[in-house]
Amino acid sequence: MQIYIHIPFCEKKCNYCDFLSGPADASVREMYVNALIKEIRGRAANVGRHDRVSTIYFGGGTPSVLSAKQLGDLIFTIGQEYSVESDAEITIEVNPKSADRDKLYFLRANGFNRLSIGMQSSHRGELELLGRIHTYEDFLTCYGNARDTGFSNISVDIMTAVPGQTEQMLASTVDKVIALDPEHISTYSLTIERGTPFYERFGDIEGPVIGEEAERRLYWMTVDKLKDRGYRHYEISNFAKPGYESRHNSGYWKRKDYLGMGLGASSCTVTPGGDERSRNVTDLKTYLENPLAREESNVLSRNDMIEETMYLGLRMMEGVDTDDFEKKFGVTVRSLYGDVIDDLVAQGLIYEGSSSLSLTDLGIDYGNHVFAKFLW
Ligand code: SF4
Structure with a gap:
């Protein structure tokens, strides 16, 4: 953690x-x-x-x-x-x-x-x-x-x-x-x-x-x-x-558990029902009165977690580890995003390795465009 x-x-x-x-x-x-x-x-x-x-x-x-x-x-x-x-x-x-x-x-x-x-x-x-x-x-x-x-x-x-x-x-x-x-x-x-x-x-x-x-x-x-x-x-x-x-x-970027504390701090914790994202209150007076108060908290759906894994992982030059992805979600990245991957590879924006998917230099320039393709 x-x-x-x-x-x-x-x-x-x-x-x-x-x-x-x-x-x-x-x-x-x-x-x-x-x-x-x-x-x-x-x-x-x-x-x-x-x-x-x-x-x-x-x-x-x-x-x-x-x-x-x-x-x-x-x-x-x-x-x-x-x-x-x-x-x-x-x-x-x-x-x-x-x-x-x-x-x-x-x-x-x-x-x-x-x-x-x-x-x-x-x-x-x-x-x-x-x-x-x-x-x-x-x-x-x-x-x-x-x-x-x-x-x-x-x-x-x-x-x-x-x-x-x-x-x-x-x-x-x-x-x-x-x-x-x-x-x-x-x-x-x-x-x-x-x-x-x-x-x-x-x-x-x-x-x-x-x-x-x-x-x-x-x-x-x-x-x-x-x-x-x-x-x-x-x-x-x-x-x-x-x-x-x-x-x-x-x-x-690899979506490990983190506990954020302090005004407006976010957390991501693993729960049996899925990863839970929460945020502390952002009003200082409220925080001083009750520092354990949350402003929002929601359990991510499987699709939310998949999206995050893709767009956060792609920020790293080593990219998304597709073997890890399969272990975690029980499906391959390709089975979910095959067409998207083919398109982005053809445009020279991502590189598909044997067990990774990463941005090319051109892909870095168009990062937001690439990330958006992995949102459902
Ligand atoms: S005002 Fe913002 S950018 Fe400036 S020191 Fe504070 S947090 Fe950093």
Whole structure:
């Protein structure tokens, strides 16, 4: 089983972000941590000690806005209530501005063994446009402190398709990150989301604001650079040195069980009737009053599970394992999707191996079109 902990706080809202996150004062953060501890304890009763936890992921928001003590209390409670494997991958997302040397030292000493640093860009202008609170120099300090305090598994986020971003600008950001030699790099293409300052500024734009063609050019330039430097392109937006693929996110794409806790967190748990997807309440006041309240919960039908297996599995470069699929669902992928597969293979969008189905490079460019073909 995997555990996700949602920390919905940030020092300031970024201009492009529509995540469930925002600023909050110290007293609200403290109330939230107390509620989260209640939820961690409350949900443990349903999970049982036999469900071993292989990964824990603190995401947000910006988990590093919490104090070292609060983060320590949360990880300590998880360790008390759940059976965490001794080599579990324990990740925390940090903003360079809110993760100083002391906090990083404390986190490492308290079991966190993987950092995900939201760098986004090495250019001051881009960071300002995005509304990030940190500078590239802050990131360098944070990265150096992370290494000094013993983090040997670091992921760095890069934002692509930022308005005004040229190939040279993105190339210099990517080169600077590669020079630091992190174990993992994620690249996310900016999209304009309703309700954000960027939506007000750029309007209701479908797809990348810099245009589809330019965005694809930047994407493939990034892929080529990272592959040249030994990073394995293992998921559409993710790259890792061999052995450093995110175990937590890979579990999500492979539809492993996960328990999400915190405001608005989703879970997927196996029940005798089928996999159950549920979501915590998204209203902070309601969550603080009752951290075990669910906003929605439904047992997936077999067709839902098949669809998810296909479109999540295809996000990974290794693709869908068709032998596993047959073991799980008792039918072959081909018997369900033979015509779709033949069509997509003929168009050069997917590759059919002896026991896998995966996107081709062209298929990556038309990913959403391909995924839609596997929906009933
Ligand atoms: S730090 Fe992350 S979660 Fe917070 S506002 Fe910025 S993009 Fe959103």
